Amino acid sequence: MNSSVVIGLSAVVVAMRDGEAVVLTVRPHDARTHAPSTLAGLPFGPFDPEGHRTFELAMREFVTQQTAFDLGYVEQLYTFGDKGRDAPRAEVGAGAARVVSVGYLGLTPTAVDTDAPDTGWTPWTRFFPWEDWRQGRPALLDDYLAPELRAWAGKDEDRLARIRLSFALDGARWNEERVLERYELLYEAGLAPEAARDLSRSLGGEPDEPRALSPAFGEPMISDHRRILATGLGRLRGKLKYRPVVFLLMPNEFTLSALQKAVEAIAGVPLHKQNFRRVVERTDLVEGLGRQDVETGGRPAELFRFRREVLTQRPASGLSLPLLRE
Amino acid sequence: MNSSVVIGLSAVVVAMRDGEAVVLTVRPHDARTHAPSTLAGLPFGPFDPEGHRTFELAMREFVTQQTAFDLGYVEQLYTFGDKGRDAPRAEVGAGAARVVSVGYLGLTPTAVDTDAPDTGWTPWTRFFPWEDWRQGRPALLDDYLAPELRAWAGKDEDRLARIRLSFALDGARWNEERVLERYELLYEAGLAPEAARDLSRSLGGEPDEPRALSPAFGEPMISDHRRILATGLGRLRGKLKYRPVVFLLMPNEFTLSALQKAVEAIAGVPLHKQNFRRVVERTDLVEGLGRQDVETGGRPAELFRFRREVLTQRPASGLSLPLLRE
DNA sequence: TCAAAAGTGTTATCCTTACACCCATGT
DNA sequence: ACATGGGTGTAAGGATAACACTTTTGA
Numbered sequence: 001m002n003s004s005v006v007i008g009l010s011a012v013v014v015a016m017r018d019g020e021a022v023v024l025t026v027r028p029h030d031a032r033t034h035a036p037s038t039l040a041g042l043p044f045g046p047f048d049p050e051g052h053r054t055f056e057l058a059m060r061e062f063v064t065q066q067t068a069f070d071l072g073y074v075e076q077l078y079t080f081g082d083k084g085r086d087a088p089r090a091e092v093g094a095g096a097a098r099v100v101s102v103g104y105l106g107l108t109p110t111a112v113d114t115d116a117p118d119t120g121w122t123p124w125t126r127f128f129p130w131e132d133w134r135q136g137r138p139a140l141l142d143d144y145l146a147p148e149l150r151a152w153a154g155k156d157e158d159r160l161a162r163i164r165l166s167f168a169l170d171g172a173r174w175n176e177e178r179v180l181e182r183y184e185l186l187y188e189a190g191l192a193p194e195a196a197r198d199l200s201r202s203l204g205g206e207p208d209e210p211r212a213l214s215p216a217f218g219e220p221m222i223s224d225h226r227r228i229l230a231t232g233l234g235r236l237r238g239k240l241k242y243r244p245v246v247f248l249l250m251p252n253e254f255t256l257s258a259l260q261k262a263v264e265a266i267a268g269v270p271l272h273k274q275n276f277r278r279v280v281e282r283t284d285l286v287e288g289l290g291r292q293d294v295e296t297g298g299r300p301a302e303l304f305r306f307r308r309e310v311l312t313q314r315p316a317s318g319l320s321l322p323l324l325r326e
Numbered sequence: 327m328n329s330s331v332v333i334g335l336s337a338v339v340v341a342m343r344d345g346e347a348v349v350l351t352v353r354p355h356d357a358r359t360h361a362p363s364t365l366a367g368l369p370f371g372p373f374d375p376e377g378h379r380t381f382e383l384a385m386r387e388f389v390t391q392q393t394a395f396d397l398g399y400v401e402q403l404y405t406f407g408d409k410g411r412d413a414p415r416a417e418v419g420a421g422a423a424r425v426v427s428v429g430y431l432g433l434t435p436t437a438v439d440t441d442a443p444d445t446g447w448t449p450w451t452r453f454f455p456w457e458d459w460r461q462g463r464p465a466l467l468d469d470y471l472a473p474e475l476r477a478w479a480g481k482d483e484d485r486l487a488r489i490r491l492s493f494a495l496d497g498a499r500w501n502e503e504r505v506l507e508r509y510e511l512l513y514e515a516g517l518a519p520e521a522a523r524d525l526s527r528s529l530g531g532e533p534d535e536p537r538a539l540s541p542a543f544g545e546p547m548i549s550d551h552r553r554i555l556a557t558g559l560g561r562l563r564g565k566l567k568y569r570p571v572v573f574l575l576m577p578n579e580f581t582l583s584a585l586q587k588a589v590e591a592i593a594g595v596p597l598h599k600q601n602f603r604r605v606v607e608r609t610d611l612v613e614g615l616g617r618q619d620v621e622t623g624g625r626p627a628e629l630f631r632f633r634r635e636v637l638t639q640r641p642a643s644g645l646s647l648p649l650l651r652e
Numbered sequence: 653t654c655a656a657a658a659g660t661g662t663t664a665t666c667c668t669t670a671c672a673c674c675c676a677t678g679t
Numbered sequence: 680a681c682a683t684g685g686g687t688g689t690a691a692g693g694a695t696a697a698c699a700c701t702t703t704t705g706a
Contacts, residue, residue, distance in 0.1 A: 004331070004375065005332070005373070007407075049330065049331050050424075054408045078402060079405040079428055081333075081381045082379065083380070084379075100333065165641070175641050255685085257684080273684095273685090274670090275669065277685095278667095282667085295678080295683095295684085296683095297678070297683055297684065298676080298677065298678080298684030298685065299675065299684060299685045299686080301686090302685085312487045315491065315504075320668085323669095581658090598696075598697085599659090601695070601697085603658095603659080604694095604695085605695090621656095621657085621705080623656055624657025624704060624705080625702065625704050627657080627659090
């Protein structure tokens with residue numbers, strides 16, 4: 001049989017929904033039983049070398065098909081080609097082909113519900129609960145992750161150093177961008193259910209009963225989708241700081257608090273209110289509209305809009321993150 | 327015939343050689359005539375879905391095979407899949423397959439000559455002369471590129487804005503990171519010989535006699551290799567600022583001037599000597615060795631080494647670029 | 653002694669951080 | 680009136696940018 005390569009495209013589509021950052025997820029149906037998968041996945045599909053002129057066009061087509069949803073901003077994330085972590089065959093439906101996944105990041109201001117079945121918006125915190133530091137250092141980090149990671153590392157100094165740096169143990173500073181590094185460590189340590197699954201599949205045996213893991217380790221996803229999601233979140237967190245991408249997630253008019261909430265929801269850290277305002281105003285990226293928001297409580301807030309013009313005028317950087325000390 | 331996908335891997339391998347930044351290039355032989363190509367290319371090869379476990383391992387194997395050279399640091403750049411810009415079939419040797427190229431960036435401190443035939447180190451300035459602002463704004467920008475680009479844009483305001491921003495026309499500030507954007511604009515405008523070649527190939531005709539272009543437009547490369555190179559240079563320029571990657575290009579011991587020369591050669595901009603020193607010293611990334619360099623002229627300089635330790639201790643950012651005003 | 657490159661010192665300015673306080677609305 | 684969230688002012692500290700100057704070598 002002629003072994004070949006199949007390219008799978010997956011999308012991390014991010015939006016804001018009442019103050020929370022959410023990703024578009026699907027529950028694909030099993031080829032035999034037609035039951036929807038118990039695990040969530042990202043919208044995905046095979047790339048057709050005949051029909052599709054570029055990856056990006058193919059991407060947009062899939063997402064619209066599967067989710068009845070039109071993508072706005074799109075960028076390529078990474079291409080994964082490791083053996084043993086490819087998408088299950090059934091999902092792509094091509095004989096004995098090796099699957100290579102190209103991940104994409106999409107941002108949209110409208111988290112509209114779709115009629116498409118088994119499609120919905122899920123907060124990313126479900127998949128990476130340890131990444132949310134908005135209420136301070138998450139307790140589950142020290143209670144669940146750290147002990148297991150330390151047990152895995154044993155006396156291996158290299159592993160210990162990686163754990164400390166990635167997960168901010170022993171006084172190391174939290175770096176919110178290293179989402180992928182952290183997920184990969186958990187995977188390597190066998191603390192992601194995906195790891196056991198991939199291993200048993202590559203050995204050709206029946207799937208192991210996955211070790212019972214606390215919800216602290218996050219909800220697993222289909223195939224290598226959690227890895228792609230980690231890549232997307234990390235990229236987005238980095239990009240926030242040097243490109244005005246938050247605005248792609250905001251409606252046309254928004255308050256500064258809503259903007260701050262959005263940045264916090266993505267970056268997963270609490271920000272200093274006054275200093276955040278200053279940062280935003282100094283950059284000239286927004287413009288007050290003079291009008292005010294109908295309130296939820298407290299003094300009404302002024303509405304602002306993103307000054308799209310800046311994009312065509314100067315290189316426009318993003319927003320620095322003025323952290324709020326605990 | 328069963329149309330399929332072939333994955334091509336290409337490497338942008340960068341090193342320093344007497345103060346210049348150089349990339350590893352090959353001149354592949356024609357399948358029929360066996361004559362080496364007149365155009366330079368990057369080291370590349372097809373990915374074997376059977377034999378290779380990961381892209382990165384495959385990469386390292388190719389580069390070593392083709393150039394008798396071992397890679398150090400490696401990172402993935404981007405995956406290109408556009409129809410019409412794939413590698414010519416002969417190069418990869420697979421029937422009617424669609425070629426997708428995965429580009430990689432490699433950094434090495436030793437620009438050793440290899441015995442491998444038709445392999446060598448080429449300064450990147452040959453391919454992107456407009457990217458070198460070390461001697462001030464390059465004259466060829468205003469003399470050759472700008473007029474042609476403006477002619478192409480005509481009255482199209484969107485194109486004009488892109489040109490102005492990318493190429494720093496009409497008072498816009500030069501942003502050294504946007505290497506790919508600039509190359510893509512030149513390609514789109516038909517000012518890269520590759521564009522005419524790709525167009526004639528996709529129309530199935532005989533290759534057009536490429537329009538005679540001044541050397542100001544840079545030396546073309548095989549396939550989409552100049553695009554991959556542009557991606558690599560842009561990525562490296564960005565990375566300089568937030569990761570200590572320059573040190574991967576330096577020998578174990580170096581002077582601060584040599585370090586500055588290296589940063590300047592990569593970033594393509596002149597830096598302010600005193601302020602550069604301050605930046606380097608403040609970051610604690612280097613350590614004086616007390617010993618001095620045997621000189622080429624002038625006062626001997628102290629030798630420094632990169633403090634590798636920092637990498638395992640804290641997140642370690644790169645070096646800011648204290649620009650030297652003209 | 654002079655050119656060339658290494659290396660030091662100092663200042664103004666701007667950005668970040670931190671703290672304290674006032675304002676407008678709903679209940 | 681008071682709780683809630685919106686919004687302002689200001690001062691300290693650190694980083695950057697710009698300037699001028701001294702030191703050590705080889706020719």
